[in-house]
Amino acid sequence: MKEAVIFDLDGVIVSTDEYHYKAWKKLADEEDIYFDTQINQKLRGVSRLESLEIILKKTNKTYTEEEKENLAQRKNNYYRELLKSLNHEDILPGVLNVLDALKEKRIKIAIGSSSKNTGTILKKIGLDKIFNAVVDGNQIKNSKPDPEVFLLAAKALGVEPLKCVVIEDADAGIKAALAAEMKAVAVGDAQSNMNSSYRLSDLTKIDINKLLEDG
Numbered sequence: 001m002k003e004a005v006i007f008d009l010d011g012v013i014v015s016t017d018e019y020h021y022k023a024w025k026k027l028a029d030e031e032d033i034y035f036d037t038q039i040n041q042k043l044r045g046v047s048r049l050e051s052l053e054i055i056l057k058k059t060n061k062t063y064t065e066e067e068k069e070n071l072a073q074r075k076n077n078y079y080r081e082l083l084k085s086l087n088h089e090d091i092l093p094g095v096l097n098v099l100d101a102l103k104e105k106r107i108k109i110a111i112g113s114s115s116k117n118t119g120t121i122l123k124k125i126g127l128d129k130i131f132n133a134v135v136d137g138n139q140i141k142n143s144k145p146d147p148e149v150f151l152l153a154a155k156a157l158g159v160e161p162l163k164c165v166v167i168e169d170a171d172a173g174i175k176a177a178l179a180a181e182m183k184a185v186a187v188g189d190a191q192s193n194m195n196s197s198y199r200l201s202d203l204t205k206i207d208i209n210k211l212l213e214d215g
């Protein structure tokens with residue numbers, strides 16, 4: 001049986017993915033760059049600057065590194081403005097029950113997110129004290145699909161990667177989990193990802209024994 005569960009944040013615990021979309025869309029519109037929900041799918045789990053590079057593929061304009069930093073900062077300001085209204089009720093369906101069930105079974109729980117806003121988000125939704133470890137975009141050099149964030153989370157928990165399960169909503173996150181030799185569970189937008197061993201539409205449908213079984 002697995003000994004720890006590592007949760008992605010954005011798209012698994014809370015739907016901040018919608019806020020990311022709105023903030024990038026505002027920036028893209030201001031810069032006159034085409035951006036839609038399909039392009040947005042490619043940004044799931046990917047770092048802020050890498051997301052910007054994906055968006056800039058739709059323009060012939062060239063930006064200096066400094067201008068790119070400014071664009072990313074502008075997007076983050078829009079995003080943080082949207083985060084102000086976030087609260088406990090924004091926690092996605094099923095999440096609190098899963099966390100309770102895992103705590104009861106003494107299974108360790110962690111966050112493994114690419115977001116540098118993880119601390120703010122966890123505080124806003126009132127989950128800043130419940131996880132045994134939180135690893136986020138501030139602690140890693142390489143974002144998903146690189147396994148770094150999940151390997152660091154396993155290390156912080158003191159659990160071997162083979163004994164960890166990752167719950168993810170992004171293809172980049174599923175790849176990262178598998179590269180870390182962890183079991184990958186796909187929810188929401190990643191549920192069609194056939195590389196994951198357990199796929200479900202949301203966490204209300206989860207079977208805790210199936211989540212924790214080896215394999």
Ligand code: B16
Nearest residue numbers: 009010044045048113114115116117
């Ligand atoms: P930030 P996750 C990721 O969070 C998001 O899915 C991705 O869209 C975002 O670009 C990335 O965090 C960086 O976020 O701009 O807040 O540092 O899914 O890994 O929890």
Ligand code: MG
Nearest residue numbers: 008010011169
């Ligand atoms: Mg995500």
